[in-house]
Amino acid sequence: MTDERSAMKIVVIGGSGLIGSKVVKKLGEQGHQAVAASPSSGVNTLTGEGLAEVLEGASVVVDVSNSPSFEAAAAMGFFKTSNHNLLTREAAAGVGHHVALSVVGTEFLADSGGVGGYFRAKLAQEKLIKESSIPYSIVRATQFFEFVNSITDDATEGNTVRVPTVLIQPMAAEDVASAVCRVATGRPVNGTVEVAGPEQFRFVELIRRGLSAHGDQREAIDDPQAKYFGAEVNERTLVPIGNALLGPTRFDDWLRGSQYGTLAAKS
């Protein structure tokens, strides 16, 4: 049983990644022994390398790793094998709480073409966690602000960004990490917690704000036929189902404070 009042050893699988590095930093600042674990630090959930050693004495495992490939078969192989290895080793090590990061709308996206294969892999990950003997919490987040640039590029044809006529409620990676830390230092919910940004946008409005933030001349338009990375989405696929925890950071404030303009600038 975890106890939010005392310092714990918390292993962060994917601790070198966008979310993972923020989670490790925040947990460390809260006085926990946060250990970043990923191939770059000698821990590989696909091969099992380094897993038994790093899990020794861990109270909580946070899995914020990601498949190096979003292609359907590769993603399925990654999430199935790595979760099988991880959950088996966690059970042997007596880990009391497994926390994993997933995506709002996963079951709807999984029914679709395009990136649907990636979401079928995320569903398989969630299923393995639910079927394991380890108390767990699944955190489903909406799209990260940091991901808006990739969404824009994927939807671009020539000078036009064609996006579906739906709602979207993205959030800052910093707020995703805060939510993951809050869940990881609490008691297992043995269920799913949704987290999202503070504002819902029409998808096209979000993209326009991102483009104008760095003077990108591409034109964003609404198109009921447009897909999201090849997947069909409806009005509410990309927004939380019920009461979500909301991050405080607004997109416009994030745009002003981030390196978005320089990072996203297109030649």
Ligand SMILES: NC(=O)c1ccc[n+]([C@@H]2O[C@H](COP(=O)([O-])OP(=O)(O)OC[C@H]3O[C@@H](n4cnc5c(N)ncnc54)[C@H](OP(=O)(O)O)[C@@H]3O)[C@@H](O)[C@H]2O)c1
């Ligand atoms: N993008 C979004 O908008 C969004 C929204 C909601 C949820 N999510 C979820 O958020 C999670 C984290 O995403 P992110 O963008 O923070 O990921 P990321 O920056 O791409 O980082 C991926 C991490 O996975 C690690 N990793 C890769 N292969 C591994 C292996 N075999 N064993 C252990 N670790 C391995 C990497 O380690 P190395 O650096 O050592 O290679 C890296 O630390 C994903 O599960 C994703 O589904 C994403």
